[in-house]
Amino acid sequence: MTGAVAQLVEWWRSGENARAHVVAADGGAGVLRRVHEVVPGSVLVDAAGLSAEELLAEILDRFAVSARGRRPAYWLAEIKRMAAGSLLLIANVDRAGRSRSSGQPGIIRDRLVGRLALRMRVVTGGAEPVDEAASGVALVRVPLGASNWFDRPGEAPAELVGLALAEPRRVPLAVWSELVTAYSGESASPVDLVKWAEQFPGVVGLSGGCAELTDEWLARCLRDAVPGDVATGVHRHLVEWLRNHVEPHPEGWAADGPVGRYAADGLLVHAAHPDLVDEVIGDGSVVANLSREALLDLAGSASEATAGDTAAADAVYLSYYWVDPESQRELAAWLHLMATARGDFELAGGIAERSGVRLPWRTRWTAWRPPGGYHPSFLRPGPVGELCAVRWDGVPAVAVFLTATDEVEIRDMASGRRLAGPWPEDEFPEEARGRLTREDSADSAGDGQGPYSGRQLLDPGRLSDDRPSPRLLELPLSFDRNVVLAGGGGVVGVELLDPGLTGVEPSKRRPLLGAAAAAGPCVPHGAPEVTAADLERVVRAACVVRPAADALPEGIEHSGTRKFLSEVGVPEFAAIGVALRPREENFLAEVPWDAELEEPESAGPFFRLGGFVGGVLVVDGVTGAVLRRPSSPDEDGLEGNLLASDLASFYTMAVWWITGLSLLRDIDEHDEAHMLRQHIDDALWEIDRDGSAAGAWLYPLRND
Template identity: 35%
Template structure:
């Protein structure tokens, strides 16, 4: 992609790369033609998903304005909607079929995934196909005799004409392919200690490079890919691109909570590490962030030298979908303070509600990220905390004029919140960094913050923290843009969704129980009555939904509501008791059944028909935090983020898991689809 755009004259220098090259191509006044050959062989492996991605995603982005793109492709890779006048069908070549007397060694060579195959790998392929051991000298002789078919290079042996390998591969049945690939996965893993390297397998020679780029694709065909992903000691050596490519080749649906989904989510956010060590550090952070400590530990002990490691993480990681990931909130600025003599981080944060932004301040322990004071929303630091906080001691850098000694000043005790951030730097470009708050170095800990939350990392020995301050979380839009969707990440130890998740989103102080005497006698469903009195309703107004645990100026909790005569009736017969509003209509509970419904405002609301929103109050109060989590998560995403569309599907899928019928109520999806 870089070569194609450069040849077209697009400026891809570091200062210009962040721009949208699509506008550059679309603004040309003269016609141009870009010719790409062998597009069906894109990618580092023969099984690669890259040819399909190139034809279905990347080339349509290139062909814009007066630029036309011409490429060759296999018929099965053509996009289904390709216009007939844009496709030119050529006769199949007739002289590429391999001669029937090609030796078994060349047939085995065709089953390699990377196209350059070191002799030890070739020997193992032969053993997998034939069951016979072959010496390197014998393979060298085969290559010499068949010099018209194969080339010997610095990285190994490859076919002169890749079409020969493609035909040979089709001569194996599926059982043989599975067996050979299982053999190769086992052998590569067994011998991986031989090419272990602090910069990743790819730096350990030709066999290491083959393993780094080919192991995952062998595992896809061996049926062991998911098992491979659970081994952080292996995945840490695989390039991000190889993990993504193999994941998409394995399945169209890529589940969350794995290194594969991590790779895709980071790529789609523009986090494309420049080295294998940095990529391993990101794998470690992503696993740690969702509490997958076993995977994080295996990445850390992989033998790859991590330039930094996470100390703690309280953020919504890319791809995250859970209320726990939102608990820390959104950060605007960071500052170092002392609390009771210990280093701490003051965070200027913002709470967005009802279209307005309310600032507040929190204090967190720098070693753990634990909240130790706040939130404070007024201008002054509360008096009871005034003696706890001091600003870092400022030590003079020049001798005192009177004594010549090193001068210093006593710790200053701030009284107003604004004083905490007097020396803090303004945020960086939000589009250039994942966490745009100016980084804060406290001792050996680097703290980063932004809308996604807060986290801390520690540089490895010999790594300059100031370099990490400038590079950590920098976003570089990949030239080929988004790769593929993946499922959401959740804490691995998270309990099943329940109504108690409302506490994490709204706090216990904003959830109000109903008194038994408040319940209408006609509300006869016992489970519903118990939940109202034992747990209650949150005081919320979000996404067009308001729950009213103590009513409002116009509505009392449990007001009886008549079903409108001009609206299609529902199976439930009532009486119906109001507990809130939803896009203008009442949210009601059916007294005999406990079903939760939204009452349409009129007959013109066909798209918001009166289907039950949930089969029970328990289901409804379990669905609400999933829905609110989706809304709040989407609010954190930058415009144009592919996750904005994915969030809708994650939320609706989660709602259906709780209540299949209730999840079909269009009101749940209306805001997600239309805002």
């Protein structure tokens, strides 16, 4: 046995430390292969090119973990049971992911290996040096091969630097040629590059029309030695070259050969270096061809949450619901749906019409809150519990059962336009009975004796007083080549394009390591800014009271408050812990602030507006600030009584708060619910930093 192999075997026999790491130019593959041969029952896997989830799936396969045990709460215990006394060897951890900028190596080290090491002994391998002081990790080093390029990377030949600047590690010869040309300014043909590479078989590997550096640490050293402006120029050049040279393909770029595969995985990463991501990801003809892994990696590698109105965020939110398309065509169809749902029709058009990807199905209309959606316009129609094919005045339509309100609305099957309703589910209006018929009724034109309730529309076996909404879009209704899908966010209409396709069933794989990444809130494309005026619409106020200026109490001295009350007014409503009651006798009555209560953050006098999370909602007549007077001195978790600096801010905060809590009530996916709570908190903070810290705003977000 070599020294490194002997060290690892001795570590294994000693029983010390749960983790070991070998540093070697080949990512530890050679050493770990020999250890695997020596240690009975050990399992060897290679992380090169894999995501953390893909690597975990392979590990579960190797230990024969059943499908039943492949759930977030069970897989670790199942591995302990199935792999008792085994040694797990993972080579090429730093080559994980589809590109050099991927965040997958870190996820594997921190979230996967860190958890595995709680149940078994694990050895990882990589080319990059690691922190020798890493707690609980035994380190073994294999001497690096002698090379002047490690000592003087700035003197390395352009051919080598070009390969190092590649993002996907397996580089088609045509791409390598462009990288070298962009870096050196001199042309380099694929033929010449092959001849050059053949002189360095231990440094550059050649196969299948592609080249690859064999030592990932050498690649890192070479990349770090390239001046920033030079590297940026190379990446910019390659982004332009790839967009102009990749051939369209019905199955997506990756199906067109090595260059297409490189572009699908690497274009977005190259675009990040010269800050071209927004341009690239905003082009639907490109987005439809990008791999799911590239989109998720972009989101996972960002220092802040990815903007919620991008295809990268779409991929993140779809992953929360386990959507894991088996083909690029299916992925493109889902991205087209998400873009359509948020009204980004330019992006959707690029995906469907200019990408070259042949969609298996295409979204025609949506009345649906896409995963990640956080905006007042996504409140309706809300969760859908049932669908029924009907005709309205003889036109094919769909009856949509709204679970939040126990109502039914009728939508045109082809366009999604609402034709009638919503009506109470237990009794339709008289005029509906002459125009509405079931699709399977003999009289499709209507005979005046149509169904008079939702129960008459549904088959007896589907009747239930408690119909839970599907999680995503799992309630289908087919009509010729059109399918209407419904779920927790509403309803959408799609057209089946593949001749053999009979429905839309998302390919699913449940993430076992938790959320792939974070993303910002999804808002409708081009939506106007939410303002105080939106509160009336969001709460469906029974009325809006606008007191005349001379009818306001004299104690309300603040001119902005007096103007707001008289012009914008006060909507009458009660919703999710907040109530404004302008028609009550004590509206705008002066409210005393008892001495035993938490001291107010302004001096008053205070005037009653309504209620807020169990307290009294008041406005300060002098400053215009909006406060919550506590209900008792013993409240817990509701500290801080300043809610907003003025009424306009309070109304706008209330819009986002009510919207968010209403949506949260209908979301049963843990990761999306967690993100939405953060988005609500962020929205309040953006409007009024001081007021957003009040415990009354935060309590419902932190206490389910």
